[in-house]
Amino acid sequence: MARMESQRIAVLGAGPIGLEAALYAAALQLPCTVFERGRVGENLQRWGHVRLFSPFGMNSTPLGRARIHADQPQHTLPDANAILTGRDHVTAYLEPLALSPALISSIRENTAVLRVGRRGFLKEDYPGDIRRAKEPFRLLLRDDKGKESIEEADVVLDCTGVYGHPRWLGEGGVPAIGEIAARSHIAHGLEDVAGERKAVYADKTTLVIGSGYSAATTVCNLAALADKHPATWVIWLARAPGTQPIRRITNDSLRERDHIAVRANTLATRSDGNVEFHPQTVVEAIETAGPDRGFKVSGHSGGKAVSWDVERVIANVGYTPDTDLYRELQIHECYATLGPMGLAAALLKHGGGDCLTIPSQGPAALRNPEPNFYILGAKSYGRNSNFLLRTGFEQIRDVFTLIMGKLHLDLYKTR
Ligand SMILES: Cc1cc2nc3c(=O)[nH]c(=O)nc-3n(C[C@H](O)[C@H](O)[C@H](O)COP(=O)(O)OP(=O)(O)OC[C@H]3O[C@@H](n4cnc5c(N)ncnc54)[C@H](O)[C@@H]3O)c2cc1C
Incomplete structure (x- = not known):
């Protein structure tokens, strides 16, 4: 040494x-x-x-x-x-x-x-x-x-x-078609959707991609925003199968972490809230006409072709x-x-x-x-x-x- x-x-x-x-x-x-x-x-x-x-x-x-x-x-x-x-x-x-x-x-x-x-x-x-x-x-x-x-x-x-270095959201970690051009309009990281950035997300449809604690946090905060702004809608996509997106840790001693997992899984499974959850879903193309012009997103969900028109996209894919x-x-x-x-x-x-x-x-x-x-x-x-x-x-x-x-x-x- x-x-x-x-x-x-x-x-x-x-x-x-x-x-x-x-x-x-x-x-x-x-x-x-x-x-x-x-x-x-x-x-x-x-x-x-x-x-x-x-x-x-x-x-x-x-x-x-x-x-x-x-x-x-x-x-x-x-x-x-x-x-x-x-x-x-x-x-x-x-x-x-x-x-x-x-x-x-x-x-x-x-x-x-x-x-x-x-x-x-x-x-x-x-x-x-x-x-x-x-x-x-x-x-x-x-x-x-x-x-x-x-x-x-x-x-x-x-x-x-x-x-500071988010991954690409497209299938297999490769940029989705159009993602490179759309990148600067997509939010990465943990947006303060119910606080500083409330005006951007209130009463809007937001597509959230990811199945880790960041995505779970974003979805929980968007759901809280929906309590006061009922037209707020969340489409949550995860790559893995299963109706519960977040894997809970048995007897988790970190209560705060377990709390997010439970809340996010509840939001994903209930059918009367403002969150719709799509497991086994990958994005293949994403297009936008520019800032505040919305996105057209398409891909596959459980083997079937799907597409959405949304106003906001948040990629929490790691x-x-x-x-x-x-x-x-x-x-x-x-x-x-x-x-x-x-x-x-x-x-x-x-x-x-x-x-x-x-x-x-x-x-x-x-x-x-x-x-x-x-x-x-x-x-x-x-x-x-x-x-x-x-x-x-x-x-x-x-x-x-x-x-x-x-x-x-x-x-x-x-x-
Ligand atoms: C939302 C979230 C919650 C988390 N919660 C916890 C938790 O509760 N407990 C826990 O233990 N861990 C937690 N983590 C994990 C981890 O501890 C944190 O990510 C923590 O910030 C890591 O510290 P770091 O110093 O390694 O990196 P960072 O905090 O990411 O710091 C890196 C620094 O380097 C700077 N930098 C980057 N590139 C350059 C460059 N080229 N030149 C000069 N400067 C540069 C950045 O600006 C930044 O200040 C959490 C992570 C996240 C994202």
């Missing part, structure tokens, strides 16, 4: 995991810069109205809480059992952390990382060879005014998440990591999830199931053939949506044992 104490660390992304990694580096007095293309906690801000399903105690660390207590004693942290929205988590925890003297000068907001490579080495040079570590990484950056620049770093922690970022580096990607192979293989061995039961996979699983480049956080799981913040904090503990060359280093344990 290489000892890297004096080396520069670049953290990509100031989400909960990137920020925590910077905090850990600061506690070890390692020089560190965080590059964030938007604001601190940008993705949580985007789904700010959604309640997290894990409690605050699980979404924060002893290190972070101690930092805030020390630097901002007047700030009251939420109760460990509190269930916060994404926005409240940013206000209660991420922003105070980012403002702490230990971090404030190391965070560069509105700075996107476009590409990462190695000075003097191309992708194909010295495969998996430690000699590549002799030269620093080169990061191509772009600020919010479009100005580009290069920064160098010795260690890179890619914590850029996946939320996310995929931005692998272009490190295309010039030697990253061994899983052919199924696009996560880094070591971790993906360990996760595959564990099998699917509840994310709460997935143990830490240890430092070795975080290594890539490219020395000193690590993918952490939601992105480390690739297309697998089972990631928990708690897992990300364990990854940070593990990765710093590698960076520092200290096998038993654990800043969480000593607090």
Whole structure:
């Protein structure tokens, strides 16, 4: 293990995991810069109205809480059992952390990382060879005014998440006919349909595609909107068969998660509400004449051709990591999830199931053939949506044992 104490660390992304990694580096007095293309906690801000399903105690660390207590004693942290929205988590925890003297000068907001490579080495040079570590990484950056620049770093922690990279909604993950042209008119992610975006969805027919917790949340919120705006109508499409779109976890200890599953399954099965559910349905073509001009959507449902004219489309079909970022580096990607192979293989061995039961996979699983480049956080799981913040904090503990060359280093344990 290489000892890297004096080396520069670049953290990509100031989400909960990137920020925590910077905090850990600061506690070890390692020089560190965080590059964030938007604001601190940008993705949580985007789904700010959604309640997290894990409690605050699980979404924060002893290190972070101690930092805030020390630097901002007047700030009251939420109760460990509190269930916060994404926005409240940013206000209660991420922003105070980012403002702490230990971090404030190391965070560069509105700075996107476009590409990462190695000075003097191309992708194909010295495969998996430690000699590549002799030269620093080169990061191509772009600020919010479009100005580009290069920064160098010795260690890179890619914590850029996946939320900014939605998948295609067409059958087999291939864009539906017309989807590429219609993409900018389709909503991806978690729209605040009953809040900030109410005027867009009230009394409209919305097609929702997907069968995960994001789709379930969207459908529940649209149904709540329909209580006050009865002409609101939801057509919900899922790829899998079965009348209950969301698979419930037996004895789920995360009540909030179970609550969404139960509510969404109830909406899908009852026939007197404003939601019609279509299992075993795939989209093959989608057309729109432009903003606010509606969509014509066609595909197959249970083997039969179907089509709908709808006013809005929300695609909650999952996310995929931005692998272009490190295309010039030697990253061994899983052919199924696009996560880094070591971790993906360990996760595959564990099998699917509840994310709460997935143990830490240890430092070795975080290594890539490219020395000193690590993918952490939601992105480390690739297309697998089972990631928990708690897992990300364990990854940070593990990765710093590698960076520092200290096998038993654990800043969480000593607090
Ligand atoms: C709706 C929703 C609810 C969730 N609820 C929970 C929950 O209750 N409990 C739980 O444990 N997990 C939950 N998760 C899963 C996961 O913990 C979150 O997705 C969490 O935000 C992941 O943190 P992260 O730091 O890895 O990534 P993100 O929060 O996605 O942060 C990535 C950051 O990188 C920035 N970025 C992206 N690309 C670039 C670039 N090229 N250059 C610079 N910056 C870049 C982004 O702007 C963003 O700030 C939830 C996920 C979603 C979508």
